[in-house]
Amino acid sequence: MAERTRVVVAGYGRLGAELARGLAQADDVEVVGVARRAPAGAHLTLAGRDVPVSADVPGLLDATAPRVLLEASLPEAAEGHVRAALDRGISPVVATSGLSSTFVEELRAVCRQRRLAAVVAPNLSLGAVVLLHLASIAGRFFDHVEIIEMHRQGKADAPSGTALHTAQLLAAARDVPFSRAPTTRFTLPGVRGGELEGIGIHSVRLPGLVAHQEVIFGGLGQTLTLRHDTTSNESYVPGALLAVRHVLKSQELTYGLAALLGLE
Ligand SMILES: NC(=O)c1ccc[n+]([C@@H]2O[C@H](COP(=O)([O-])OP(=O)(O)OC[C@H]3O[C@@H](n4cnc5c(N)ncnc54)[C@H](OP(=O)(O)O)[C@@H]3O)[C@@H](O)[C@H]2O)c1
Numbered sequence: 001m002a003e004r005t006r007v008v009v010a011g012y013g014r015l016g017a018e019l020a021r022g023l024a025q026a027d028d029v030e031v032v033g034v035a036r037r038a039p040a041g042a043h044l045t046l047a048g049r050d051v052p053v054s055a056d057v058p059g060l061l062d063a064t065a066p067r068v069l070l071e072a073s074l075p076e077a078a079e080g081h082v083r084a085a086l087d088r089g090i091s092p093v094v095a096t097s098g099l100s101s102t103f104v105e106e107l108r109a110v111c112r113q114r115r116l117a118a119v120v121a122p123n124l125s126l127g128a129v130v131l132l133h134l135a136s137i138a139g140r141f142f143d144h145v146e147i148i149e150m151h152r153q154g155k156a157d158a159p160s161g162t163a164l165h166t167a168q169l170l171a172a173a174r175d176v177p178f179s180r181a182p183t184t185r186f187t188l189p190g191v192r193g194g195e196l197e198g199i200g201i202h203s204v205r206l207p208g209l210v211a212h213q214e215v216i217f218g219g220l221g222q223t224l225t226l227r228h229d230t231t232s233n234e235s236y237v238p239g240a241l242l243a244v245r246h247v248l249k250s251q252e253l254t255y256g257l258a259a260l261l262g263l264e
Contacts, residue, residue: 004030005244006066008090010057010081011073012036012044014233015095019072020046022237029244033064035073035081058084068244071096079103082118086110091247094120095240097161108253117250121257123162124239128213129256131228132162132169133263135215138224139170142217143179146193146200150212158203159194162213170215171197 005028009020012034024031024046031046034053042053054060061069061084069085071078075098085092086107104120111118123129139145149163171177178198186192193202211230216223239257246260258264 002028004028005068005248006030006032006064007068007070007244008033008035008057008060008064008066009070009072010035010077011071011096012053013073015236016070016072018233019070019095019236019240020051022234023070023240023244024049024051026241029241032066033060035060057081058087061085061088061090066090068093068247070240070244075099082107086114086116089114089116091117091119093118093240093243093247095122095124095236097122104253104255108255111251111253115251117247118253119243119246119257119260120253120255121239121243122165124236124243124257125211125228125230126239126242126257126261127228127235128162128211128230129239129258129261129263131213131215131226132166133258135166135226136169136173138215138217138226139173139178142219142224143176144181144218145170145178146202146216146218148202148204148214148216150204150206150209152209152211153205153207155205158205159201160203160211160213162211163201163203164196166213166215167196167199167201170199 007029009016020031020034023029034051035057037055043050044053069090069092071081072095078096082092147163147166149160180198183192193200214227216225242260
């Protein structure tokens with residue numbers, strides 16, 4: 001049997017724990033370590049195997065010698081974890097959102113220089129990646145569009161990074177800006193939501209939601225609605241596996257999963 005790809009997962013919160021459990025089930029992957037702030041020095045069991053847990057990412061990488069670091073902690077910790085991986089020739093797959101564009105460009109340059117693969121995937125959900133692709137096609141044929149993103153009530157930021165990215169992508173795929181029907185009299189402030197590049201963006205936060213997005217295009221006598229629903233965090237596992245497998249056969253940085261799905 002081919003050797004399994006050794007992966008350390010940094011972050012064991014909502015995303016990291018789901019990814020660690022999901023990857024540990026794959027025949028070609030072995031999760032050899034998990035990083036979180038606490039409790040340091042502990043172990044956990046994944047797919048029947050004992051896995052070390054540590055807050056010391058460089059130490060964990062040295063002790064476990066992974067091929068891939070799957071970064072799924074928080075933006076303030078991610079850069080340090082990725083640098084520790086690069087220093088050791090370990091390919092990073094970054095699921096953590098909110099990396100600065102400066103850091104992504106630095107990462108791209110280091111990868112090019114060292115012929116090392118990395119994937120930065122702010123959205124691991126394959127359905128969301130396909131929705132973005134379809135939306136950028138549809139946006140060429142409609143002059144009006146609004147985005148409604150819906151997330152769990154505890155989400156700290158609004159709008160979601162995916163909604164912003166969708167608006168930027170929609171705008172970049174057109175020569176002329178979208179136009180937004182004006183409202184002349186507000187009886188309740190804020191009801192039209194935010195606006196980016198002529199695109200209305202609305203954020204809904206409710207218990208019971210996970211991550212959902214609608215993109216509604218409007219034209220003469222017609223609308224077109226694209227909608228994606230994440231019903232559980234398991235949705236992120238296939239995208240993470242795709243990225244982990246990709247770095248084994250690449251020597252550069254790939255941003256987003258669209259290229260890995262043949263959508264670019
Ligand atoms: N790419 C995608 O598709 C996608 C999907 C969902 C979320 N995200 C992003 O993924 C990130 C994590 O989200 P989440 O909901 O899982 O957050 P979370 O539940 O708050 O979990 C964060 C995890 O990071 C760990 N952590 C924080 N600082 C650390 C450090 N210095 N060293 C080691 N571990 C550290 C925490 O450790 P403790 O457990 O000890 O507190 C925790 O396990 C966010 O940036 C989020 O926006 C991306």
